[in-house]
Amino acid sequence: GHGRTIAILAEYDALPEIGHACGHNIIATAGVGAFLAIHALYEKDPAAVPGTVVLLGTPAEEGHSGKEVMARAGAFDGIDAAIMVHGYGYDCADQVWLGRRLLTVTYSGVAAHASAQPFMGRNALDAANLFYQGLGLMRQQMPPISRLHAVITDGGTRPSIITESATVQCYVRSKFPETLKELSDRVEDAAKGAALMTGTGVTVDWDEHPPSLPVRTNSPLTARWAEHEQTRGRQPLPAGVLDESIAASTDFGNVSYRIPGIHPLIKTADAEVALHTREFAAAAKTPAAESAALDGAYGLACTALDFLADDALAAAVTDEFARDGGAIDVEHFFD
Template identity: 45%
Template sequence: MSAEAASSPAAVDAEIAAAVERLRPELARLARELFDQPEIGFEEHASVARIAALLAAHGVDAEVGAFGLDTALRATAGADAAASGPHFAIIAEYDALPGIGHACGHNVIAAVAVGAFLAAAPLVAGLGGRLSLIGTPAEENGGGKELIIRAGGFDDVDAAGMVHPSSGSGTSSVLGQRTTGVRRVAVTFHGRAAHAAGAPWLGRNALDAVVTAYQSVAQLRQHILPSDRLHGIITDGGAAPNIVPERASALFYVRSAEVGQLRELTDRVVAVLEGAALATGTGAEIDVDPVPRYLPLQTNTALTARWTEAFAARGHEIPAPAAPPQGGPSTDMGNVSRLVPSIHPSLGLGGPDDVFPHNAAFAELTVLPAAVDALVDAAEALAATAVAYTTDPQLRAAAAAEFAASGGPSRWED
């Protein structure tokens, strides 16, 4: 860290900007390589190896396989674990979606996180703080962050942040952004096989149970809050039309913006599944939370305001805070946000406003020049936020007071 950087916030920001700009070709290449070889959750072996190699090229040792997860990653700079200095964690995701690759932009998330970490690490270390890069697998399908929480990966973290891409140019840095929590409910109905034409009266149709359950969940939708969501798919519908299906399965997602409502709505869905079994004379094997539940995101506005300031300084228009969304996606970053003050701002990548994540066209946006420009600016702003947190006692106090007012650290207790 230069002596000038240590002397003024403006100099710190200038040093961060210069560092990230030097990294631009490598960050663009990382985003492209992840795009070219997408890997789904818990299978991100090549992806995490690329991130570790980039860190190693800059003299940073990264632990791949951290927290007991083969594709998790941890790198740390600054004060050691026994020190009492403030500890900020930058979060990376790099898993892709089945069939449509990086249509949620996790290749951009990874590039932003790596750029922010490499730019901020020397400054944080030089000023007595601690900075970690935590690579979290399987955001899409496995709750990697919650698994890391359970392994103690956030026990000594004081605050955390990541940036998630979105479509259009006016969707960046939504102050006060929230997401819904989500629980998965899997069900397998067990019936009795029979010849569908010769002796159907001997059968008990498990597919009828799934269809009854699916339609009943659809009927339940008209009696839930506007912020809630229910959706599902049939994952097994039987073996052949001339055999009464003795086994059929479905998977439902239950979403709500409030933890209490998430519990209640899950109970209502389970009751629907039990009713479908009763109506069809089948048995229901119900598995609630086959993967960790995701909690609603709790954005720390004090930290987000610092991000907004840094991002706006890079020429980006920041929209006014919007009303809480009516429903929406979910992220296991919500679980982290319930443990420590956290930010999860969105990053507009340009392109049409109707190209939204989880569509194959969105994946193509993530490697265009406009997306590279956006991720570079986001890396600078995230690095600036991390440095500010570790060096500004007033910012830490404001973030902590807001977090305490919201109830402080909390976990879902069954």
Template identity: 35%
Template structure:
């Protein structure tokens, strides 16, 4: 197959079908659904893919809204990931409507231009990214076992190809004390809330002696019933992040030690709950990233100069990147706006937001075309992944 002709056909198709693809983004924006509740969103995506000739399977890994849509029977196994969940109250303030629309757009045009014996293409509907659940559960259930290359785009205030993501572990501490009248019989009580407060104080002290990439942040989830009742129960939740998975595990133990010390100091009893679903740091594959960057050059789109470790969050895409070569480039929807804000949600359906859908669909499909047509690209990416 002639790669240049394929890419020309891809760009032409994306432009001709721009309204089809941006309509998906707008539909999800108007009907936002939170993690694991994306029934309508998932069905919108599945029905579109069925109309495009994909074989769709719903309800995967014990998640109603997870799905796969497949096309082709030979060639490289490429997965395009479609996130779909929104944030509580803020709607699509992380832009998953754009992610899904770009993924479906890329898949649709690839199916138009590639014969069945050229590619094994999977669109993977991955719910609950905001909770760091969907991709981890799909990995555990084996849905990535046969995938060779994974890709997706994410909206941003900038355009860039590579970005670091921190590993993340989640902890919940529940302190149990003894209630008493806070004024009449304070000596009879054991204040569970003091355990929570001392945990925060100890963690604040710990932050002075941790590496620069470590982030520890938490909230009080239960602080008692009334000021005149010594709290018999109080709880708090923390996220622990770091650039390396070993460091995440080490910092988790230090944070737990802070809570254990607080329990000892206050005489309360401590329950520790660790979520076993730990989000892994993102593993950058430079050869793969360079291939996507090549498509931006062909499209005449300039990357923004941004340090890869600037403004790092976490995502379950990191877990995918640990087991299969993965790219997660960002497409711009407007400068000066940050994710998880109402202004970001509104920007996803602006003219620039619509253009981001088309850019993502086109660049992802062009990248996939190179993977299909040139085994040298596949070899370089695989070799880097194996070495690192």
């Protein structure tokens, strides 16, 4: 159609071994349901849909930033806003989502007999250990909402051999793009400092897959979502009610810094059931999950139609996006 264009996003990937422990089956069902409802309305009365609605299936959200790959290929070109809904333990209109980067650090040492000639070696595992400990100490002097968590994926082969190669993978997360960039620089400095302290070589590789930015939530769209969910008997919590420290990451953040968007949460499981657990995977195929998908579809469809039909709402959405800084160069932000 003519007029504005809004995208409804449908994630559908699952987690290895534990399935839909992030509820992407609910996301996809709600997104497809909203699109089909709008399409049925259009067939009955084309004038009731004064614009264009695009359904975008978005794969590889878990750790691979599929939406960023799609954006770089032009999937969001010509789209004025994007909306989706995510299952959770609460109904929440606006919750913090952190930006996230992946750092892989590989230390190169010198192998030697750990008993007969340890002084001839340079221990790559020592460097990895110092870096890991440095991350722990760094947490004292970083924003409380930021997160650092790491794992040593390669730490040597035998106790009798000074470790020649060691690898650490680290997630760096923060609430704002600017603080994520600054924290990334500090983490890289720590990685290189550990190499200096141990006399080892080091290679630093960022972002095997594209990084995720924090979610920038659009308030006018969020308010409409909340109004529509209330008609379904839900009471979405506003921003600030849930502790912002309960925060993960999503590649929808990359979309939200290109165009206005919302990523509300809908109650699918009991509050104590965490995402990325077998318990949440079980909850994602219950009657409560079916209700969440149906209510989510209703909210997405109504919010999309509001954006297309309500000029005042669309203007408010656009104005807030501009006040918040407008579109940024997501692809090259960390260059």
